[in-house]
Amino acid sequence: MYSVTIIVSIANIAPMIFMGTTTISISDDLRSQLLKVAAELQAKTGEKADYDDVVRYLLSRVARDEQLFKQACAPVSVDISRVRAELRKGRAEDK
Numbered sequence: 001m002y003s004v005t006i007i008v009s010i011a012n013i014a015p016m017i018f019m020g021t022t023t024i025s026i027s028d029d030l031r032s033q034l035l036k037v038a039a040e041l042q043a044k045t046g047e048k049a050d051y052d053d054v055v056r057y058l059l060s061r062v063a064r065d066e067q068l069f070k071q072a073c074a075p076v077s078v079d080i081s082r083v084r085a086e087l088r089k090g091r092a093e094d095k
Contacts, residue, residue, distance in 0.1 A: 026034070034054050041049035041057055049057075 034051060037058065038049040038051070038054045041053060
């Protein structure tokens with residue numbers, strides 16, 4: 001019986017691996033949001049967009065935004081005394 005369970009498990013997993021598809025559960029609200037993004041993509045590209053396209057697009061945005069964030073936080077060579085002077089000038093203007 002134990003070996004049958006393993007064989008059944010492998011038999012159930014194998015088609016998913018070969019088909020390259022996975023089923024996930026999402027809320028109706030999230031589905032609605034994904035459909036909106038799909039519509040925007042379709043309008044932008046002129047081609048039909050499916051959930052795969054939407055997820056790839058969103059993941060690419062996250063990767064791009066992460067790179068921009070890292071660039072924005074990267075150290076720069078700036079004269080600290082000049083920065084302090086600009087800050088003091090701005091605070092004086094605010095008063």
